Amino acid sequence: MYDLLILNATLVNEGHLTKADVAVEGQRIAAIAPDLSSAPAKQVIDATGLHLMPxxxxxxxxxxxxxxxxxxxxxxxxxxxxxxxxxxxxxxxxxxxxxxxxxxxxxxxxxxxxxxxxxxxxxxxxxxxxxxxxxxxxxxxxxxxxxxxxxxxxxxxxxxxxxxxxxxxxxxxxxxxxxxxxxxxxxxxxxxxxxxxxxxxxxxxxxxxxxxxxxxxxxxxxxxxxxxxxxxxxxxxxxxxxxxxxxxxxxxxxxxxxxxxxxxxxxxxxxxxxxxxxxxxxxxxxxxxxxxxxxxxxxxxxxxxxxxxxxxxxxxxxxxxxxxxxxxxxxxxxxxxxxxxxxxxxxxxxxxxxxxxxxxxxxxFEVKDRGYLREGYFADLVLVDLQATTEVTKESILYKCGWSPFEGHTFNSRIVTTLVNGGFAWHDGELGQNIHGQRITFNR
Missing domain, CATH: 3.20.20.140 (Metal-dependent hydrolases)
Known part of the structure; x- marks a missing residue:
């Protein structure tokens, strides 16, 4: 059983736009295939209309x-x-x-x-x-x-x-x-x-x-x-x-x-x-x-x-x-x-x-197992809604300094979900409850 299935996304990866499903198991991408909808999973995200990128x-x-x-x-x-x-x-x-x-x-x-x-x-x-x-x-x-x-x-x-x-x-x-x-x-x-x-x-x-x-x-x-x-x-x-x-x-x-x-x-x-x-x-x-x-x-x-x-x-x-x-x-x-x-x-x-x-x-920088949507790579993933908007307000700013040069601007897209090593770091406007970041390694 997979930990997470992302279904019906448009993948932006290695020069192509592809409709596919992505399965996550533990910290890594377990499978990328045209249709994984019948696979058992603990959690499922229907990403219809969304773009998935590293x-x-x-x-x-x-x-x-x-x-x-x-x-x-x-x-x-x-x-x-x-x-x-x-x-x-x-x-x-x-x-x-x-x-x-x-x-x-x-x-x-x-x-x-x-x-x-x-x-x-x-x-x-x-x-x-x-x-x-x-x-x-x-x-x-x-x-x-x-x-x-x-x-x-x-x-x-x-x-x-x-x-x-x-x-x-x-x-x-x-x-x-x-x-x-x-x-x-x-x-x-x-x-x-x-x-x-x-x-x-x-x-x-x-x-x-x-x-x-x-x-x-x-x-x-x-x-x-x-x-x-x-x-x-x-x-x-x-x-x-x-x-x-x-x-x-x-x-x-x-x-x-x-x-x-x-x-x-x-x-x-x-x-x-x-x-x-x-x-x-x-x-x-x-x-x-x-x-x-x-x-x-x-x-x-x-x-x-x-x-x-x-x-x-x-x-x-x-x-x-x-x-x-x-x-x-x-x-x-x-x-x-x-x-x-x-x-x-x-x-x-x-x-x-x-x-x-x-x-x-x-x-x-010769980063190991990151930066791509590939089976076996770490599940560092971002779901983006290109039809939604993001208004930059003082209340929405997470920086400790509390300001942004973009304040008052509305962007024509929205970051829906950010996964770091397979864990939810950001989802639907909220930070994840757990810390998933880790030290990266290099192919050197």
Missing amino acids: GMIDDQVHFREPGLTHKGDIATESAAAVAGGITTYMEMPNVDPLTINAQALEDKYQRAAGRSRANFAFYLGASNDNLEEIKNLDPQAACGVKVFMGASTGNMLVDNPETLEAIFEHAPILVATHCEDTPMIAANEEAAREKYGEDVPFSEHPKIRSEEACWKSSSYAVGLAKKHNTRLHVLHITTAKELELFEPGALKGKRITAEACVHHLWFSEEDYERLGAQIKCNPAVKRKEDRDGILQALTEGRIDIIATDHAPHTWEEKQGSYFKAPAGLPLVQHALPSLFDHYHAGRLSLQTLVQKACHNPAEA
Whole structure:
């Protein structure tokens, strides 16, 4: 007897839309077939009219634990994630203390165990002086090595050229980079201060965090990766110009890949007047032409992965002036609904959406048994109603920070059910009673 049968769904998987039934036994998918309706099961979901997809694998989040938990923590932000159809996340190292050694990595895994509603992995952060930690890293201990090759919060800016060369030469797993050129940004900040004083308008942010600053750093990273044959993943591309650095086509076989984030696919410089600090992030939301170019690059395959860079700050922190308001915005609860709006608008196919948000993160990071609807894989599943709506209200927001840049917007889809390892993490507007998230493993 199966634990769960999902009947009459339209599966979005591996480039196809297929009507089929899915059986779940324990933590895994036991069967996928045209008709399993006669099979005995403890629970049955009639998914007529719904689409079933693998859970989103978000390769870039900041859940703020340890040390910054007034903004968010593993429990609160993973709850928001599963409500948004994200079943696995990879969390960044710029917390307090920084995740720059094996002990700090293990501490985060211990914190997540039994508290995270979604599956989890953590990055080892690079600094100017932890090269030996990187060289000795157990490939199962981290999803990747995160390198801030530009302005960074905390003490994580890697600006020593010899150190960067050594990281790219010796990193035993994927290197993920934040690419912005710090000296160029500092010069732009000084110019803005001369013009506006401390009252710099937020609309100046994409000029301060400029296209040139992004290009200089990302082209440097790509050059290093080509020199050392590094497995490089460039995070949150924001400019159309940078797209020429990346080859079009399928991810398989690529040594250099690129990511786009949902807010850079949604907002443009026109939104600063309305939202101000709410959409201040690094790298910056830029021109409509950049946003549209990145959307097109998803279809071409120059952009391989869609993520969130979920980075909550309190509402009070975001009320500061330009130089005082921190960069980052909360996104995991509404990432997939925003992507489905691109589908409804004809900008993304369902197949491309699932490829970039589910399949490719699993492939790029060598995640074991996740990211696809396949027999034997973990049952990380999302049921979506493309005919329903999701209104973003303050009451519905699950982030600890309590706000969203999408507040007041109504998305043209609804996340009905999220299963994590076969357990109900989210169903019909309610969080599941039990915690099902677990540490992911890698085919390394």
